[in-house]
Amino acid sequence: MPLAAIVDKRIMCVHAGLSPELDSIEPIAKLMRPMDITNQGIPIDMVWSDPEPLSSGWQDNERGISYTYGQDVVYTFLKENNLDLIVRSHQVVEMGY
Secondary structure (H helix, E strand, O other): OEEEEEEOOEEEOOOOOOOEEEEEEEHHHHHOOOOOOOHHHHHHHHHOOOOOOOOOOOOOOOOOOOOOEEEEHHHHHHOOOOOOEHHHHHHHHOOOO
């Protein structure tokens, strides 16, 4: 399965989220496939990281793996990559979306 997809050059779709090692979308295409996901690096963060709207920057994730990231991280990533939106699928939200 792909780690991420770019839709119409404006929307990044990803399972979980961003990585502090990921400044642009270009390194994603350079990752060797197939791969085993290790305990650190871009692939594990794209599978396990979580947005944290009440914080800023990068923080340790309470899951014990990867990181949480604030809105500032998202806005910076979107601006630097000329994207409008990040769509993620990793989190269940009861009674809504």
